Amino acid sequence: MRNTSGIGVLDKSVLVLQTLAQQPRNLAELTEATGLPRATAHRLAVGLETHHLLARDTTGRWVPGPALHSLAAAAPDILLQAALPLLPGLQQTTGESVQLYRREGRERVCIAAVEPPTGLRDTVPVGSRLPMSAGSAARVLAAFAPPEARTDLLVDAGFTERALTEVRKRGWAHSAGERADGVASVSAPVHDSTGEVIAAVSVSGPIDRMGRRPGERWAGDLVDAATRIGARLAPPLR
Numbered sequence: 001m002r003n004t005s006g007i008g009v010l011d012k013s014v015l016v017l018q019t020l021a022q023q024p025r026n027l028a029e030l031t032e033a034t035g036l037p038r039a040t041a042h043r044l045a046v047g048l049e050t051h052h053l054l055a056r057d058t059t060g061r062w063v064p065g066p067a068l069h070s071l072a073a074a075a076p077d078i079l080l081q082a083a084l085p086l087l088p089g090l091q092q093t094t095g096e097s098v099q100l101y102r103r104e105g106r107e108r109v110c111i112a113a114v115e116p117p118t119g120l121r122d123t124v125p126v127g128s129r130l131p132m133s134a135g136s137a138a139r140v141l142a143a144f145a146p147p148e149a150r151t152d153l154l155v156d157a158g159f160t161e162r163a164l165t166e167v168r169k170r171g172w173a174h175s176a177g178e179r180a181d182g183v184a185s186v187s188a189p190v191h192d193s194t195g196e197v198i199a200a201v202s203v204s205g206p207i208d209r210m211g212r213r214p215g216e217r218w219a220g221d222l223v224d225a226a227t228r229i230g231a232r233l234a235p236p237l238r
Contacts (some may be wrong), residue, residue: 009044012036016044019066020054022149024061032131033148069095077093077216078111079190079199082232087201096205099124101187101226102138103141104196106132106153124204127207135179136187136215143167144189144197152207172223176207184210188222191230201226 004011012034019033031041043061048054052067083100091098091114100112110128119167122131132138132153142153143164154161164195167173174186185204203218204210211217 012040013044015042015228017053017064018046019148020062021064023152024057024059025058025131026061030062045183047058072181073097073204077111078233079229083112083199083201083229085223086228086232087112090114090201090203090221091116093205093221094205096203097123097135099202099204100190101137101141101200101202103132104129108137108141108200110133119179124153128235130179134175135202136175136185136204137202138179139164139167139175140187140189141197143173164232170219172215172219174213174219176210176212176214184212184214184216186210186218186222188219190226190227191235192233193230199229201229 015034015036016030019030024188025033025043027038027045030036030045031038034041035236036044045054047190049062049065050066055065057063057198077143079100079102087098087100095116097116098114099110101108103110104111107129108131110124110130113126113203114122117213130138132142138167139159142150142159150164152166155161172186172188174184176184179185182209183204187200187202190201193200197231201222203214203222
């Protein structure tokens with residue numbers, strides 16, 4: 001269930017922004033995805049475009065606008081603030097590479113990484129953009145994506161709804177040799193204070209060390225780390 005402020009026009013505007021953050025859409029697609037009346041969706045999107053919170057791509061579809069990017073750049077990244085103090089401990093526990101991924105449309109972006117000091121490792125540089133078609137982090141982010149985005153990801157990535165349902169039920173995912181030959185990984189979802197999944201925390205390394213079912217060994221540590229990151233995102237009690 002979406003949070004509501006009780007201010008109708010604000011809630012609908014945020015719904016439009018969130019929907020277009022998932023993927024570009026024209027008016028018909030925006031109306032279908034939000035459930036808003038066509039006239040309302042058009043009025044809000046045009047208004048947000050006037051304030052540069054939305055823009056148009058080369059096909060005329062609405063996309064997040066430059067003002068939205070400027071506002072985001074000016075704000076501290078609360079997710080990173082919550083996660084960065086905890087990732088080194090996870091790396092020390094597992095002895096393997098640790099990453100934090102955020103989904104952006106049909107890609108996942110590595111926004112933080114901690115590597116072992118020595119030895120063979122699975123290095124994923126911060127800023128790397130990886131497809132949502134393989135790897136345990138992709139499975140987690142796809143499984144917990146909003147339903148309308150998950151439908152597109154199922155088509156693009158080739159995941160089955162049954163497989164993603166299992167990930168949601170289990171609370172983590174693992175993979176071996178999907179994203180890169182010889183690399184295994186296990187990932188768990190990071191929930192914000194509303195329960196929405198906003199990231200996936202992962203451990204990855206050589207299959208020779210992690211095995212082909214790394215979740216059997218490390219899932220508990222991943223879920224615990226993800227839970228603690230989420231707890232740090234919770235608003236303070238008043």
